[in-house]
Amino acid sequence: MELLIKNGFVYDPINGVNGEKMDIATRDGKIVENVNESKALKIDASGMMVMPGGVDIHCHIAGSEVNTGRLLRPEDHFRDFERKTPKTRSGVGYSVPSTFTTGYRYARMGYTTIMNPSMPPLEAKHTHEELNDTPMLDKATYPLLGDWWFVLEYLKDGKIEECARYVAWMMTTTKGYAIKIVNPGGLEAWGSGRNVSSIDDQVPYFGTTSREIIRGLCKVNKLLNLPHTIHVHTNNLGKPGNYLTALDTMKCVEDLASGDKPAIHITHCQFCAFKGSDWRTIKSGAEEIAKYVNNHSHVTLDTGQVIFTDTTTMTADGPFQYGLHELSGNKWVNHDVETETSSGIVPFRYRRKSYVHAIQWSTGLELALLVRDPWKIFMTTDHPNGGPFIYYPRIIAWFMSRKARETTLKKINPRAESRSLLPSTDRELSFYEIAIMTRAGQANALGLKDKGHLGTGADADIAVYNINPETTDPSKKYRTVRRAFENAAYTIKGGKIVAKNGEILRHVKGATMWLDVQVSEPIKITEEMKRRFREYWTVEYENYPVTENYLEVSHPTTIKADV
Amino acid sequence: MGYVKRKMTIVKAVTCPVCGSLCDDIELTIENGRIVKVKNGCAMCESKFLSHNSEHRVLKPLIRKNGKLVEVSLEEAVKRAAEILAEANYPILYGWSSTSCEATRVGLELAEEVGGVIDNTAVVCHGPSILSIQDIGISSCTLGQIRHRADLVVYWGSNPWSAHPRHIERYTAFSEGRFQRSAWKGYLTKIKASIAKKKIESALRRVFFRRKPSVPPQPRMELPPAMFKEGRKLIVIDVRKTKSAEIADYFMQVEPNKDYELLQAFRALIRDQEIDVDEVAGVPVGYLEEVADLMIRCGFGILFFGVGLTMSKGKLRNIDAALSLVRDLNMRTKFVIMPMRGHFNVAGANTVFTWQTGYPYAVDFSLGYPRYNPGETSVTDVLLRGESEASLIVASDPVANFPRKAAEHLVKNPLIVIDPHMSVTAQMADVVIPSAFVGIEASGTAYRMDHVPLPLKKVVDPPKGVLPDEEILRRILSEVRKLKRKMLVEAA
Amino acid sequence: MINLYPLKEFEFPIIAECINPDIFQDKTREDIEKLKIWEGNRQRKLEELFKVKATKTEDQAEETTITIRGDVSKVRKIGAKMTNGEIVIHGDVGMHLGEEMEGGTITVHGNVGGWAGSMMKGGTIEIHGNVGDYLGAPYRGSSRGMRGGKIIVYGNAGNEAGAYMRKGVIKIYGNTGQFAGLRMHNGTIYVQEDCEGRAGACMTGGKIVVGGFLESVLPTFTIESVKKNVKIEENERVEGPFYLFLGDLTENSKGKLYVLKEKNPHLSHYERLL
Numbered sequence A: 001m002e003l004l005i006k007n008g009f010v011y012d013p014i015n016g017v018n019g020e021k022m023d024i025a026t027r028d029g030k031i032v033e034n035v036n037e038s039k040a041l042k043i044d045a046s047g048m049m050v051m052p053g054g055v056d057i058h059c060h061i062a063g064s065e066v067n068t069g070r071l072l073r074p075e076d077h078f079r080d081f082e083r084k085t086p087k088t089r090s091g092v093g094y095s096v097p098s099t100f101t102t103g104y105r106y107a108r109m110g111y112t113t114i115m116n117p118s119m120p121p122l123e124a125k126h127t128h129e130e131l132n133d134t135p136m137l138d139k140a141t142y143p144l145l146g147d148w149w150f151v152l153e154y155l156k157d158g159k160i161e162e163c164a165r166y167v168a169w170m171m172t173t174t175k176g177y178a179i180k181i182v183n184p185g186g187l188e189a190w191g192s193g194r195n196v197s198s199i200d201d202q203v204p205y206f207g208t209t210s211r212e213i214i215r216g217l218c219k220v221n222k223l224l225n226l227p228h229t230i231h232v233h234t235n236n237l238g239k240p241g242n243y244l245t246a247l248d249t250m251k252c253v254e255d256l257a258s259g260d261k262p263a264i265h266i267t268h269c270q271f272c273a274f275k276g277s278d279w280r281t282i283k284s285g286a287e288e289i290a291k292y293v294n295n296h297s298h299v300t301l302d303t304g305q306v307i308f309t310d311t312t313t314m315t316a317d318g319p320f321q322y323g324l325h326e327l328s329g330n331k332w333v334n335h336d337v338e339t340e341t342s343s344g345i346v347p348f349r350y351r352r353k354s355y356v357h358a359i360q361w362s363t364g365l366e367l368a369l370l371v372r373d374p375w376k377i378f379m380t381t382d383h384p385n386g387g388p389f390i391y392y393p394r395i396i397a398w399f400m401s402r403k404a405r406e407t408t409l410k411k412i413n414p415r416a417e418s419r420s421l422l423p424s425t426d427r428e429l430s431f432y433e434i435a436i437m438t439r440a441g442q443a444n445a446l447g448l449k450d451k452g453h454l455g456t457g458a459d460a461d462i463a464v465y466n467i468n469p470e471t472t473d474p475s476k477k478y479r480t481v482r483r484a485f486e487n488a489a490y491t492i493k494g495g496k497i498v499a500k501n502g503e504i505l506r507h508v509k510g511a512t513m514w515l516d517v518q519v520s521e522p523i524k525i526t527e528e529m530k531r532r533f534r535e536y537w538t539v540e541y542e543n544y545p546v547t548e549n550y551l552e553v554s555h556p557t558t559i560k561a562d563v
Numbered sequence B: 001m002g003y004v005k006r007k008m009t010i011v012k013a014v015t016c017p018v019c020g021s022l023c024d025d026i027e028l029t030i031e032n033g034r035i036v037k038v039k040n041g042c043a044m045c046e047s048k049f050l051s052h053n054s055e056h057r058v059l060k061p062l063i064r065k066n067g068k069l070v071e072v073s074l075e076e077a078v079k080r081a082a083e084i085l086a087e088a089n090y091p092i093l094y095g096w097s098s099t100s101c102e103a104t105r106v107g108l109e110l111a112e113e114v115g116g117v118i119d120n121t122a123v124v125c126h127g128p129s130i131l132s133i134q135d136i137g138i139s140s141c142t143l144g145q146i147r148h149r150a151d152l153v154v155y156w157g158s159n160p161w162s163a164h165p166r167h168i169e170r171y172t173a174f175s176e177g178r179f180q181r182s183a184w185k186g187y188l189t190k191i192k193a194s195i196a197k198k199k200i201e202s203a204l205r206r207v208f209f210r211r212k213p214s215v216p217p218q219p220r221m222e223l224p225p226a227m228f229k230e231g232r233k234l235i236v237i238d239v240r241k242t243k244s245a246e247i248a249d250y251f252m253q254v255e256p257n258k259d260y261e262l263l264q265a266f267r268a269l270i271r272d273q274e275i276d277v278d279e280v281a282g283v284p285v286g287y288l289e290e291v292a293d294l295m296i297r298c299g300f301g302i303l304f305f306g307v308g309l310t311m312s313k314g315k316l317r318n319i320d321a322a323l324s325l326v327r328d329l330n331m332r333t334k335f336v337i338m339p340m341r342g343h344f345n346v347a348g349a350n351t352v353f354t355w356q357t358g359y360p361y362a363v364d365f366s367l368g369y370p371r372y373n374p375g376e377t378s379v380t381d382v383l384l385r386g387e388s389e390a391s392l393i394v395a396s397d398p399v400a401n402f403p404r405k406a407a408e409h410l411v412k413n414p415l416i417v418i419d420p421h422m423s424v425t426a427q428m429a430d431v432v433i434p435s436a437f438v439g440i441e442a443s444g445t446a447y448r449m450d451h452v453p454l455p456l457k458k459v460v461d462p463p464k465g466v467l468p469d470e471e472i473l474r475r476i477l478s479e480v481r482k483l484k485r486k487m488l489v490e491a492a
Numbered sequence C: 001m002i003n004l005y006p007l008k009e010f011e012f013p014i015i016a017e018c019i020n021p022d023i024f025q026d027k028t029r030e031d032i033e034k035l036k037i038w039e040g041n042r043q044r045k046l047e048e049l050f051k052v053k054a055t056k057t058e059d060q061a062e063e064t065t066i067t068i069r070g071d072v073s074k075v076r077k078i079g080a081k082m083t084n085g086e087i088v089i090h091g092d093v094g095m096h097l098g099e100e101m102e103g104g105t106i107t108v109h110g111n112v113g114g115w116a117g118s119m120m121k122g123g124t125i126e127i128h129g130n131v132g133d134y135l136g137a138p139y140r141g142s143s144r145g146m147r148g149g150k151i152i153v154y155g156n157a158g159n160e161a162g163a164y165m166r167k168g169v170i171k172i173y174g175n176t177g178q179f180a181g182l183r184m185h186n187g188t189i190y191v192q193e194d195c196e197g198r199a200g201a202c203m204t205g206g207k208i209v210v211g212g213f214l215e216s217v218l219p220t221f222t223i224e225s226v227k228k229n230v231k232i233e234e235n236e237r238v239e240g241p242f243y244l245f246l247g248d249l250t251e252n253s254k255g256k257l258y259v260l261k262e263k264n265p266h267l268s269h270y271e272r273l274l
Helices: A064-072 A099-108 A121-132 A149-156 A160-173 A186-190 A210-224 A243-251 A286-295 A318-328 A355-370 A389-400 A402-409 A414-419 A431-446 A478-486 A527-536 B043-051 B074-087 B101-114 B127-136 B143-149 B184-207 B243-247 B259-270 B285-297 B316-329 B346-357 B379-384 B404-412 B424-428 B469-491 C029-033 C265-273
Strands: A002-012 A017-027 A030-032 A041-044 A049-052 A054-056 A111-119 A138-143 A180-182 A230-233 A264-266 A299-302 A310-315 A332-336 A344-349 A462-465 A490-493 A496-500 A512-518 A554-560 B008-014 B026-031 B034-039 B062-065 B068-071 B091-095 B117-120 B137-141 B152-156 B233-238 B250-253 B300-305 B334-339 B390-394 B415-419 B431-434 B444-447 B453-456 C002-006 C036-039 C042-045 C050-054 C065-069 C086-090 C105-109 C124-127 C147-153 C167-172 C176-178 C188-191 C195-197 C207-210 C222-233 C236-247 C255-260
Touching: A002 A431, A002 A462, A002 A490, A017 A431, A049 A054, A049 A431, A054 A431, A064 A121, A064 A310, A064 A332, A064 A344, A064 B127, A064 B346, A099 A111, A099 A389, A099 A490, A099 A496, A099 B346, A111 A121, A111 A180, A111 A462, A111 A490, A121 A138, A121 A160, A121 A512, A121 B346, A121 B444, A121 B453, A149 A160, A149 A210, A160 A210, A160 A512, A180 A210, A186 A318, A210 A230, A210 A243, A243 A264, A243 A286, A286 A299, A286 A355, A299 A431, A310 A318, A318 A332, A318 A344, A355 A389, A355 A402, A355 A414, A389 A402, A389 A431, A389 A478, B026 B043, B034 B043, B062 B074, B074 B101, B074 B390, B074 B415, B074 B431, B074 B469, B091 B101, B091 B379, B101 B117, B101 B346, B101 B390, B101 B444, B101 B469, B117 B346, B117 B379, B127 B137, B127 B316, B137 B143, B137 B316, B143 B300, B143 B334, B184 B243, B233 B243, B233 B285, B250 B285, B259 B285, B259 B316, B300 B316, B316 B334, B346 B444, B379 B404, B390 B469, B415 B424, B415 B469, C029 C050, C167 C222, C188 C222, C207 C222, C222 C265, C236 C265
Parallel strands: A002 A041, A002 A049, A054 A111, A111 A138, A138 A512, A180 A230, A230 A264, A264 A299, A332 B137, A512 A554, B091 B117, B091 B390, B137 B334, B152 B233, B152 B300, B233 B250, B300 B334, B390 B415, B415 B431, C002 C065, C065 C086, C086 C105, C105 C124, C124 C147, C147 C167, C167 C188, C176 C195, C188 C207, C207 C255
Antiparallel strands: A002 A017, A017 A030, A049 A462, A310 A344, A332 A344, A462 A490, A490 A496, B008 B026, B026 B034, B062 B068, B062 B431, B444 B453, C002 C050, C036 C042, C222 C236, C236 C255
16 A cells, blocks of 8 residues: 655654655555555545654553552543544543543644553563553553562672573563663562662662662663663652652763763652752752753653643652552552562642642753753653653643743743743744654664664654644644644554545554564573572462463564673 | 383473462473373362363364354354344443453454453452552552562461462462461471370360360450461451461451441541540450550551452442551551462453453443443442343353343353363353463463463363454454445445 | 323333423424434334323413323433423332423323422422432432432332432422432432331431431541421421431531431430430
């Protein structure tokens, strides 16, 4: 099947294309040089913007914690539902949408690739089953490895290569894509109701520290040649003063970077950019973090922007979620996973009039604007932690328009307003920069070679937005911008038009991408290993792996490791 | 050679499709396509694996014609089932807890297509627990956490010794964890001591022939010494002294239907509140204070609860109180709670329902989108109000389990049953489609009570012509779609 | 005034959010007849299920009144989200009557199903028969109960009446089931007759008055005093004496539970603590 998108203003930052008027051709799901114009299906994109399909580096959309979040919140769904149509399945929405609705809502915004960031390895099958039922998107998921006993034990003994072999095994076994680290050491401690409070605290019983875990896994990541860096949710998340922990975390792998290649991704950075000693004195630490990131090349960030709305917070950070429950008094779910990790869920409302929440809102935007290089910071809400992903267009408007920011600033808590750095920030991002922060940069950081750009050979995942960059001044017409990004004029997935002006035209299955990491000496599954397995987990070794039949559309990438 | 070589294979790490413990270390010996030996399993597991091919099974689909069930082809049965569902104004689709997640996935699509109410057996067991989780949340974990860390194990209204026979040995008090040792030895000593005691008593009885026993012992105002030992402690709270209660370090007998009061009293006590009354639910407050103290002082506590709690007076609010108690205990220590799920895949049914619709059970698709309100959209209530028009039952026997009035309405209307067994419900049905045993003759996925997904294995072939639930449902779905298209064309 | 007569005995659930004075307002009878309504999984027009009759009235206020005559016990969500006007029903009514109602009045001469006045914010519901469970209570998982308005029941009420209530008044002149006033934060619940027990469980504020027999007081309530009489509403006091309990201790709270002394001799042992 051939498709020709004609006369659009193309934004393709990876290939350096900045709003030039050109045609984009696709054949059999790939971008090609040209197609037979008389045969191809044509889209007239004149007066519109053409971008690669959106890429989301961090959004919780599938797996055990997400699903428990759904179960926990009937009151969150019952007013927001989508009826079945001849083409689509029904579902419910708001902060934790059901799987089909998740796929459709992303597709409407022109997104085509998403990363599900926290998968407990023991429950990996669940994550993959849900990803199978999340249509319209290509997806991948990150196993949680920072508190896995094997990792803790090998790192304590300094056996990096041994650790790497096990991580490789785990990546392939769980069909994962990147190493996820959440509150390293803290989650193991939470298994006994404790936590760690700095990167140098000892993990109870294991004689290692967060610093050693982060550094160790960073080295492992490098040894294995994984396409993405380690993906880190810092210690002390959501606590006043934690920007120092975030800086410590970035610094601790400074020497492990090679050249200009990033070595660490700090996720939902807003939540670890708090200055101040308690909730009353909390301030934004965005300036300090941005300064560090501007002067170093080994870090990438995503924002974790807060939206003023009711949402459901969920992370693998059990102790953090418990703290949030104590703070808010809202219902609370905790789910610790043996030998591996934990997780927690608390519904939460971000209020404009709350000093803390308003500071958080401001901090997220400050980070995005103060980090000068858009290739280093990406737009997320850490869906649904900062707010549901459906609000991305609103964030784009804030990024692009000082006026949009001022309008919201006027409505927030006055004390927070007076402390915000936003009034002194003139920067307004261009469409080119938006294209970087919402797709190109994210794909680049993830090492997704066929995503996030429109060069020949790339996947034909394309978004067309009905907005004319020549005639629209986003700084003034930020509402027009927002509306255009809410419903893409066309979303094209694998060369097929799947959504048009907010209507889903086709229900397509996306692929699940995973890494087949090949090491020279893979770990041997001996009887000894099986015994250890039985000791650590309550399932048999044979029943642990996610076999390939769990992936309806499986896209493995073979990675050759250096061990 | 003069003799037929016997074909014998051993399959290891098989998941047992019986209860919510989902033990996955079963070893089966297969001989000539039959399971002949089961290793590691409990009695329920053995009987499930060994009896599946000996029991009388219907192998052909049946349709009721002139009041009698007669054999028909699979195509005819599927077609009839599709007609019933497509035409119904308010059909129900029930069961799902004893089949695979893959089958449930298709079932949900079918329910959506026919605008029906789909519900799983949680509605008659842990439905109330789910409603309370939606109000309070739940502090929980996987079973391995308990094995590695728990030093206080409480079973409330649950008798694992009988209903989940390997639960204590695999996951809790008698399991061996990284930070906690098994309490098995202590139990052995206890049993020996109790046997010795009984022997002495009976000897004494023989010596002092028929002497009346002296005054019954007064209830002591302190806990047995076992509660102050090092290591794991096991408490059972129930209305009667069950087998599990006998092996416990401490058994607290609660007055029937007073669980709520007892739980609330614990909640007040762990907040250091004074209680006006001297006794709650038949237990002196002094005892309660000591147990509350134990809960606070433990390093890692777990409260398992069973249908004894969900179905006693107060229902969901009992669980509400239990969940709140455990939540509150986390202010003082680490404490978790878990429902003892009965059917092997009821947790899986809840899970698949939730990811596709947002709701764990009692989902009503009649308006074209998922709606949820147990009490209104739950199948038992729909039946009791006599509102359904047709039913599809998958791997469940509601006629045997539902209230009589609900069962009556169920059989009054067209009824389709997909089940490996010729259940009571199947005998009353209008269409019966026999299916393969999931986890024995068909593969799939099931979720353990702690939401750990485990693969179900196909270890032997189903009888010829018998399909798995998933496949049968797929065929019905495709037939329903055909019919609907036809109806649309005719309407136009 | 619009009169509705059910055309048949309904078998399947009917979802009738359209039966609402706000929606009927300024519509002709013909328009009303074409309103969408769900019967089981089929969408119908109102006229397929109800005979719609318009009658002229002199009184301007009655112009927006909807009168339903007949058994509508399968019909749900009547008057949901209404903000003004009046609905009068002669017959039994289904679930979610007046759900999320903000104003106006609903009067029922018959019995009512569950979730009547659920999450109500204003207006009045008067029920001359019995009512099901969850009177005025919120939707599953929500802690936002009744936030205003008034519900009067002359018959009995089921379990969890007034759960999570934040404001408003519920008066039940008959008996009530378990857990009346569960987790209520504020407002008043008056039960004239007997109460099955566990009244005020986990309440954090507000007032529950039981004028009949209360099976037992939760152990997590503590006796405070004996009161001569209690105020229910402006200009309405009930004569006692009443035992006043405070609780629920599990929430470190001091909600008020009044229990009529005369009908509850089994609670006299609390007096020694006074």
